[in-house]
Amino acid sequence: MRAALMPLTIVMLPQVALSAVQMGLPVLAPALVADLGLAPEMIGPIGGCIGLGSIWMFAANHSVTPVLGPVRALGLAGLLAVIGVMFAVSGWLPGVLLGAVFIGFAYAVTAPAGSQILSDHVPRAIWGTVFSIRQAGVPLGGAIAGVLGAGMAVAHGWQAGLLCLALLPGLCIALPYLVPHSFRGGQSTETFRLSGLFQPSILVRPFGTLRALPQLNALVLASLGFACVQGSVFAFFTTYMIDGLDLGLAVAGTLFAVMQIASFAGRIGAGFVADHIGSLRKVLLGMSLAAAAACLILSLLQPGLSIPVLIAVAIFAGATAATWNGLFLAEIARCVPQDQVSTATAGVTFFTFVAYMLTPPVFALVVYLLGYQIGYCMSACAALFSFVCLRRASVVRVT
Secondary structure: OHHHHHHHHHHHHHHHHHHHHHHHHHHHHHHHHHHOOOOHHHHHHHHHHHHHHHHHHHHOHHHOHHHHOHHHHHHHHHHHHHHHHHHHOOOOHHHHHHHHHHHHHHHHHHHHHHHHHHHHHOOHHHHHHHHHHHHOHHHHHHHHHHHHHHHHHHHHOHHHHHHHHHHHHHHHOOHHHHOOHHHOOOOOOOOOOHHHHHOHHHHHHHHHHHHHOHHHHHHHHHHHHHHHHHHHHHHHHHHHHHHHOOOOHHHHHHHHHHHHHHHHHHHHHHHHHHHHHOOHHHHHHHHHHHHHHHHHHHHHOOOOOOHHHHHHHHHHHHHHHOOOHHHHHHHHHHHOOHHHHHHHHHHHHHHHHHHHHHHHHHHHHHHHHHOHHHHHHHHHHHHHHHHHHHHHOOOOOOO
């Protein structure tokens, strides 16, 4: 692990910083829309703009990470996040929506750039642990958004909370000048052009990536199932606790926090297990079955259950529904040539984020028509779909 310390440090700062801003805007959105005199439903379009920005940047990654190099790309991501916050704190709705898109741009850079750095500088034998630790920075960033951002917002207003969170990606801007010279490579001879990010043709690039790297097709399909599970469990857990189980907001919020902590610990633990047994794929298969079990357990919950039982359910759900991310990124890196890790990661994650965006409205419709129980049973089926895809995958091992 000593050899991984420097590259892991380089990717963790942007991961935590950009996750904090990406989650911070939705966390502060209730205060934002109230201050602007808007309906609470406007929180949805704000979150949708973040997702739209991320999807667009995943599609445009071929014009960013391979051209700038991964470290410079992370520096650019920090700048984009700061620009997004500046637009958001304008207090002007079009500026808020544009700021959300820029924040989505910034967050999307972390996966392909971070994966390229780790695959280039970390021994393959510990990829599971290192990639998972990097992805554990996502819930850590969310915790910072909830504690630091919300705390500043309560004391000084939502703009102050968002500006406080912007200090973290502001540090990322200097990253290319602070890291050792050996980490600054990876850029091509092509000149970076900002206009390259806004060509409509980039939306077909992820499909081209799958045609060029067919070994990723099964992983893409598996990621859709995992994304549906995580999207339905995380997006609706608190609402389910309140609306379906008649719990108070304080108890439901505490259970959600417990689930997040379990996700943080579970990501690291899953990576360690994968490296110990020498198979990312086997752990992902086991996690898909465990996630299906967690969804079925959620579907069986009834009002009146004791708090210890609900805490146990929250821990199990957090440790299974949202611990696959790091292992999945490591598996993508394992399956493609070294110089195509960022491109492959962006291509697969493009489709994963589309599933993330579509899951909440589809799940909400199912709940409205059929109830939470059927909704979570369908989520369990999505997890089993991931299991089938992973079992049937024929992955070419690249050495």
